[in-house]
Amino acid sequence: MKNILIAEDEEAIRDFVVINLKRAGYKVTDVDNGLDAITAYDNAEEPFDVVILDVMMPGLDGFSVCKKLRERSSTLGIVMLTAKSQEMDKVNGLMLGADDYITKPFSPSELTARVDALHRRVSMAAPPQPTNETVSGPFVLNLKSHTVTKNGQPLDLTQVEFQIMELFMQNPETALERSQILSAVWGDDYFGDIKIVDVNIRRLRMKVEDDPSNPRYVTTVWGFGYKWMP
CATH class of the missing domain: 3.40.50.2300 (Response regulator)
Structure with a gap:
């Protein structure tokens, strides 16, 4: 109107x-x-x-x-x-x-x-209206529909995997410590094993990478954590 x-x-x-x-x-x-x-x-x-x-x-x-x-x-x-x-x-x-x-x-x-x-x-x-979408390389993350697509094809992600993707795509090319990922996704009151991050990263790679054994997007920063490369 x-x-x-x-x-x-x-x-x-x-x-x-x-x-x-x-x-x-x-x-x-x-x-x-x-x-x-x-x-x-x-x-x-x-x-x-x-x-x-x-x-x-x-x-x-x-x-x-x-x-x-x-x-x-x-x-x-x-x-x-x-x-x-x-x-x-x-x-x-x-x-x-x-x-x-x-x-x-x-x-x-x-x-x-x-x-x-x-x-x-x-x-x-007028300035562009805020969008619910984040685009990174071939990936599009939509907060409203809670979906992630790669080259237009939907990825079947769990809630945790979606949150990790959201964190990565909002921080491209930024090395994130495992503890940062744990805090952002699981919360500060989570006191379980930090290896849960590694497990979910491996699962995520199976869904987003063309070759999970040679990751292109979710890269490892040795001795530190992970980095998203769009």
């Missing part, structure tokens, strides 16, 4: 903007002053993609709100609403971090076209 915040103290203009943006498919939150705009932004359950700010609002004006929001986010789309005679307001808004301005009065088509264009730019500039 495209999420947008509008801060405009004139009720007729605010209602006009809200109606037309909802028709265009946006989820709209509206407030009538700058302080409420900051509060709405900070307390939003879903982050806003675009904020529309009237320049002249009582209390905290649009410029001040623009500056505060830009300090909070470098990717948020900010549009300033200005009167036709307020040429310097346009410059000031852009200098403070606004992305665009719309001059009053404006048509529904102009409003939606300008907001749509900014939303597309914001979406393209």
